Amino acid sequence: MQTLRINVVGLLKEPAGGVRDHVIQVAGATVALMAEEARPLRDLTGEVRLLRSPRSIFARVRLATDFALDCRRCLEDAISPVKLEFDAEFFPSVDVVTGLAVVIPDDDLAFVIDHNHELDLAEAVRQELLLALPMYPLCDPDCEGLCPTCGANRNADPCDCDDSEPDPRMASLKGLFGASAGTDRPS
Ligand SMILES: [Zn+2]
Ligand SMILES: [Zn+2]
Known part of the structure; x- marks a missing residue:
């Protein structure tokens, strides 16, 4: 299945307890549209189990892919595997037998099956993806970042810039150790 749309007309006609399993494979280019600045490195793949309940269809979704994001320190690719495991409930908007409109529960978390039974x-x-992506992506937990003076990527190119401008956190640490520690500033 190349999209995330599933026709459920058959399952809607079954009594509660009916189950369908679907294999999902969505192209990275489609996933890219949902994932804001994250860049999918492969298709989104996995499976979904649909379970007919008396009033709805429960979807148990298990999907995975890998994303590249910009490392927050050096801007190189930060690779982030993402696994989505969630359940969602989908309510029919029309009765599958009579074709009459069905009142959908007033619930922000409810999703709706459209009048074509899709x-x-x-x-x-999309909502689960945005929750699953890291807030602070790093290419490596020890990423050295960019040199604030020359812009070199310090992971690949340790530059010779004078780094003596004390980091304010280090300065306060030095303060703790007493004035005799001095500073690196040229006098
Ligand atoms: Zn980095
Ligand atoms: Zn530098």
């Missing part, structure tokens, strides 16, 4: 996982997946 269940669209895209919005639920």
